[in-house]
Amino acid sequence: MSLMHLARRLNSAIGDAKRAGNEAGAAIEHTNKYYGLRLLRAGLFWISTYAMSRGLLALWPDTERSVRVLIALAPVPLFLWFLWIWMKGVVAMDELQRRIELEALAFAFPTCVVILMTLGLLELAVPLNPDDWSYRHLWAMMPALYYAGLWRAKRKYE
């Protein structure tokens, strides 16, 4: 499936979910689906830009510094778009769904803190290979911990 085809299908699904959510007496699940699909679309754009930035930075190691900084910062506006949709989705959730989000973050945030703190100390104790333990490797642990917290919280209320 090409990216354009995927984008068209996503846009169509988003439109359907929005229409279903706007109907009188519609289930909140339609609204959740609408924001979930919008988040998926924004997330795909963000991750694609991130991957392009990483690729370009690896491909052009000798480019001018200011250009390299701009390439590195390119995913940030798309992440802000992703974050905006996420916040709108959280506001549209019902009270239990918002509690689940809170419990997921209450697990993920301190766990991230303790992992980063421990890695910081380990870095002083032993030489850590920067090709394995740099920021570009560690950031992925944060959404992973959030999803672990989300799974845990959802199970609690099932």
Add this chain to the structure above:
Amino acid sequence: MTNRLKVLRAERSWSQADLARHLGVSRQTINAIETEKYDPSLPLALKVARLFAQPVEQIFYLDGQT
């Protein structure tokens, strides 16, 4: 907290999804309230009471009360 939500829902032959739509919440929320894994907020409890035309104390009880 204990509640009679399932009983009241059954009296009207509503599914959890039907009740969720009436209250503007997810089916997951209704299930969690009925299985006593989640206590609703005051606004939601009052919406439930208004929907079933009963005082909130006759739908939700603190543990040990009837």
